Amino acid sequence: MHFDSIAAAMHMDGHGIYVWSAYAITLVLLFWLLWAPSQQLRERKRWITAEAHRRAASGNVGLESVPESKLTVAAEGEPMESSS
């Protein structure tokens, strides 16, 4: 261990504010990098299940008869995608 105490590790001879803030910013961005896609996947899974149940309830399981415009309607805060 390079530092004698926690206070010394925080202060880092005056450089602590630079070093720790750089690591904090990195931590936040890296967390977002991994959290955003997993959250998006979860939301999409929910949407797909809800949509499939809705169609099953209306007796319209097949997708051929669903107009393209209906397939791209966003639900529950899902981002709109105009085509796919």
Add this chain to the structure above:
Amino acid sequence: MWSFIHKLGSPPWFFRFSGRVVRWLLPLTLALLVVGAVWGLLVAPADFRQGNSYRIIYIHVPSAVVALAGYYVMALAGAISLIWRIKMADIAMRAAAPVGAALTGIALMTGAIWGKPTWGTWWVWDARITSMLILLFLYLGVVALFEAYDNKVAAARACAVLSLVGTVNIPIIYKSVDWWYSLHQPASIKFTGESAIDASMLYPLLLMITAFYGLFTAAVLMNMRSDLIWHHREASWVRQWAGFK
């Protein structure tokens, strides 16, 4: 080998395979990150000239290195998508762009924070920093360009062309500290010859570079999985995955 490459193009197979990879890679990467960060922050000795501020190197260099390598991955995927019209390559290209942008952003911000105690300024318009800023705009450009088109086939093609044109910037970034006079120090790690960095500082750095590569791979795969699911949301394998029989 060829059958593996062939399988990569199959969405259900790729989705399952990438899921398994992420499940292993993510905890391993996070463990490496923690070990590397603690080693770099608290265990490694202080630099004889820069003191403790040099500890930013353990996030600055890995993020910059992987941001550059990630651009090649994005451009290569763009080229494959452009030449062979492989949908998976197009998805990979788009998945890499936000991850590369975030890593470039980290490299620029940590560089600015490191610059203040070392050079006495947050920012200088020198060749290395300016070309890194261009890299950030290239990554963001690919993200924005795709969103700007309604026709996603045309959008993917435009993004592929932009990412390919942008590869010109990568060797410029690599060589900028040799070609132009700069405040930025030249590379400390060399593959040939002796590195200009002591082993006690080098090992945590190599560990962090490995961790950042793992993180890039995991984040790109996770983006691809989310994109794949949305793209194939009408397919029966997706509805089965979502729990609908």
